[in-house]
Amino acid sequence: MESEAKGCCTIGKGRSHLSDGRIVPSLLSPIAREERVVVMQELAPDTLIHNRYLIVQLIGKGGMGAVYKAIDQRLGNMVALKQTLTSSERMNMAFEREARLLASLRHPSLPKVIDFFLDEVGHFLVMEFFHGKNLEELLRDRRNTPFPLDTVMEWADQLLDALDYLHHQTPPVIHRDIKLQNIKLTPENQIVLLDFGLAKGTGGSQSQHAHTTVSIFGYTPQYAPLEQIQGTGTDHRSDLYSLAATLYHLLTGSPPENALKRTSAMMNEQPDPLQPAHELNLTIPAAVSAVLQQALSLQIGKRHEHVAAMRAALDSAHPVPGRGPLPAARATGIPLPGAAGVGLVGQVRVAVELEPVEQLRPTSPPVAPTVALALEERPALAPVAVISAERASLVGELACLGEGTIGQVAWSPGGRTLAVASSLGVYLYDAETLAAQHFIETVSAVTCVAFSPDGRTLATGQHDRQVRLWHDGVLTHTLSGHTWNVTSVAFSPDGALLASASDDKTVRLWQVAAGTLWHILEEHANWVKSVAFSPDGALLASGSDDNRVYLWRVEDGTLRHTLEGHTRNVT
Secondary structure: OEEEOOOOOOOOOOOEEOOOOOEEOOOOOHHHHOOOOEEEOOOOOOOEEOOOEEEEEEEEEEOOEEEEEEEEOOOOOEEEEEEEOOOOHHHHHHHHHHHHHHHOOOOOOOOOEEEEEEEOOEEEEEEEOOOOEEHHHHHHHOOOOOOOHHHHHHHHHHHHHHHHHHHOOOOOOEOOOOOHHHEEEOOOOOEEEOOOOOOEOOOHHHHHHOOOOOOOOOEOOOOOOHHHHHOOOOOHHHHHHHHHHHHHHHHHOOOOOOHHHHHHHHHOOOOOOOOOHHHHOOOOOHHHHHHHHHHOOOOHHHOOOOHHHHHHHHHHHOOOOOOOOOOOOOOOOOOOOOOOOOOOOOOOOOOOOOOOOHHHOOOOOOOOOOOOOOOOOOOOOOOOOOOOHHHHHHHHHHHHOOOOOEEEEEEOOOOOEEEEEEOOEEEEEEOOOOOEEEEEEOOOOEEEEEEOOOOOEEEEEEOOOOEEEEEOOEEEEEEOOOOOOEEEEEEOOOOOEEEEEEOOOOEEEEEOOOOEEEEEEOOOOOOEEEEEEOOOOOEEEEEEOOOOEEEEEOOOOEEEEEEOOOOOOOO
């Protein structure tokens, strides 16, 4: 049952502290003042919610609600179940719009929204569960000893890429609560930006208040920019402030002085108490410290204009080791200062009872022991109807296979095996029964996968910028050369060549038998997202984030045609 929030927050003059350390502003917009803030009852272990999700344990709690580790009883996988605050009918409808938008987001550093529903015990958001510790826990394990510069720069690059992706959504998504507690490091060394708590939501009927809306759900002082504390309106540069505060904390072992204390000092004609990071940690280059100082500017107009500018500044100050050149900026426009944005739930903290987003739900089916397995015992067979009419419902579950973050799926040529690329490795399933057959564990997340024409060799493109070839389940070649994530792989019709696409703006052609490089195709103006051979193997098509399709002659790697007309990325 719902209960009035006791000691959670008081809407009135002054500022109130939440139980998780956040502060609630006193000057609320007309929309915020209409809402009654309540918090749901904490759920005990073994509680079954929505006749589907079994609570395992509470993993986080604050004034804003609670997050639980839970088991999806239907599919058998672990999920993160977030219990949120209630709100008005208007906000319920806004939450529906935003939750559906979030369910469409796909980025390695963002959790997938799996489901959202209204239950008799409250409102819930179901998200992908990630194993690992958050950065606050990891820093505490080090007794607040700063992390190495190279490590933090790698994490910063992953976070900036995620923010760039969010800020380029239509409408833009502003997170508004970036901090150590909301960033998790997975066992695969992947950074994941969590917590759908404070993100800005200004969709639908609220758009007229987009510039002045203040969240009633507070902020975290050490990481919040002045405009968020004062309630004067946030935009994408507010996220840059919070990210810079997070990086500062990781590099120095201490959070930066909060914006209110800094403002008070400067109003009293005292120096800004924010000490440059390189003065606290002598291993930090002054150039890196200067980037953080700019992003931590109290005046929003003095910060970097957008993610790409801050990313370029950090890269110039201290390039991420082994990454190579920065990819080009995403094609869509950066939101203008004060522009309306949709947040990762924003001020809308509740959900309505809707049809669950079934096709997006991950699962963790039992995995058979790792054994040597011929992916296909015979050459390619004629296509067969592997899923009968009575089993058609399984089609909706195909995206649910594997564990971790799912990257791509591929059928074997004979139609008997389904390969699922995931952040943990490659899962192979019987196409008829969907029973787990084999698991190929990899050292980094697998982003794409493809079978050779005879079905015996599997190619994987991976987050560590490598392409790997597996013959009958055994690693035979590791193809190195890409300087950014591998996004797509494809075999030529005769199986002699493999094409790999990457965010480094190149396509590479490899000789499969020898595992050697054949050609590098370098005319793309942006990230390359897809590759495909023509039926005769003479041409290769590649799709890019520059909105173009490129046609290449395979024999000599020359560009034959550039096809234009798409208005968005070719994927």
